[in-house]
Amino acid sequence: xxxxxxxxxxxxxxxxxxxxxxxxxxxxxxxxxxxxxxxxxxxxxxxxxxxxxxxxxxxxxxxxxxxxxxxxxxxxxxxxxxxxxxxxxxxxxxxxxxxxxxxxxxxxxxxxxxxxxxxxxxxxxxxxxxxxxxxxxxxxxxxxxxxxxxxxxxxxxxxxxxxxxxxxxxxxxxxxxxxxxxxxxxxxxxxxxxxxxxxxxxxxxxxxxxxxxxxxxxxxxxxxxxxxxxxxxxxxxxxxxxxxxxxxxxxxxxxxxxxxxxxxxxxxxxxxxxxxxxxxxxxxxxxxxxxxxxxxxxxxxxxxxxxxxxxxxxxxxxxxxxxxxxxxxxxxxxxxxxxxxxx
Numbered sequence: 001x002x003x004x005x006x007x008x009x010x011x012x013x014x015x016x017x018x019x020x021x022x023x024x025x026x027x028x029x030x031x032x033x034x035x036x037x038x039x040x041x042x043x044x045x046x047x048x049x050x051x052x053x054x055x056x057x058x059x060x061x062x063x064x065x066x067x068x069x070x071x072x073x074x075x076x077x078x079x080x081x082x083x084x085x086x087x088x089x090x091x092x093x094x095x096x097x098x099x100x101x102x103x104x105x106x107x108x109x110x111x112x113x114x115x116x117x118x119x120x121x122x123x124x125x126x127x128x129x130x131x132x133x134x135x136x137x138x139x140x141x142x143x144x145x146x147x148x149x150x151x152x153x154x155x156x157x158x159x160x161x162x163x164x165x166x167x168x169x170x171x172x173x174x175x176x177x178x179x180x181x182x183x184x185x186x187x188x189x190x191x192x193x194x195x196x197x198x199x200x201x202x203x204x205x206x207x208x209x210x211x212x213x214x215x216x217x218x219x220x221x222x223x224x225x226x227x228x229x230x231x232x233x234x235x236x237x238x239x240x241x242x243x244x245x246x247x248x249x250x251x252x253x254x255x256x257x258x259x260x261x262x263x264x265x266x267x268x269x270x271x272x273x274x275x276x277x278x279x280x281x282x283x284x285x286x287x288x289x290x291x292x293x294x295x296x297x298x299x300x301x302x303x304x305x306x307x308x309x310x311x312x313x314x315x316x317x318x319x320x321x322x323x324x325x326x327x328x329x330x331x332x333x334x335x336x337x338x339x340x341x342x343x
Contacts (some may be wrong), residue, residue, distance in 0.1 A: 025052065034164060053111075121257070142165050153252050194236050237253055277341065
């Protein structure tokens with residue numbers, strides 16, 4: 001098999017009191033879905049290595065590659081020697097040492113491949129729904145590059161960290177809940193949501209910046225975006241710029257839903273016939289309910305507040321606080337329709 005040269009750019013901090021840092025990774029001839037990101041190691045520690053991660057499309061072959069490492073002029077790669085050629089699983093024990101031997105650091109690096117899912121693609125967060133450490137090579141639909149560990153939501157704690165979803169069908173809408181843990185206004189931070197047909201070339205769907213302020217932690221807001229490019233097969237969330245000088249602006253992402261374009265999939269007339277609307281202050285009407293398998297309601301923070309299986313034509317909302325909700329209607333043919341309701 002022809003080998004592809006994998007270039008791993010490593011930058012070691014000049015201060016001897018700090019561990020060496022791997023700041024970038026590239027595969028020669030192959031473009032990744034996201035930039036390299038890493039959890040930093042503890043200096044001179046065998047038990048607390050750094051954790052580097054990157055995401056590639058599912059068709060990328062990393063099983064037989066020549067790897068070269070570039071480090072700062074004051075450092076060198078001590079281990080492993082020789083470098084492995086198989087990067088299809090985690091490569092452990094990469095050791096970068098300063099030339100004067102004053103410090104060293106180790107990394108484990110995982111090059112993840114994202115497996116696409118069929119639409120609708122839903123990633124429910126929260127206890128019993130999502131674990132940020134749960135990704136494996138068999139995971140379908142999503143992969144993260146250094147999202148915070150041991151979380152029941154998707155949290156971005158530093159720049160260049162990212163989360164990607166991949167799917168096989170043409171999308172029409174995107175829903176998610178996002179919030180900044182800090183005052184975004186005046187921070188000069190940039191956070192992007194982008195779409196791609198190939199996982200390589202990306203187009204902005206929405207950007208949070210100095211003009212478009214990310215919602216605060218309370219109250220959170222449920223984003224509802226129309227996808228105008230039926231060619232998209234990937235969507236990514238990426239912390240493009242994080243200004244460390246103005247505070248700890250972690251970003252959290254919850255309850256993602258990517259819905260299917262009914263004109264390109266297995267949709268039928270059912271999608272157009274199903275209607276969800278308020279008939280009294282305490283009752284929703286669901287037309288064509290005989291075609292519906294389940295109904296869910298989400299509040300503006302993305303929390304599911306109601307779930308009914310085979311709901312029938314009338315649904316009581318007596319126990320819910322008046323406000324704006326997203327109704328997720330799952331049809332018996334597998335299609336999911338999202339509708340906004342207010343009561």
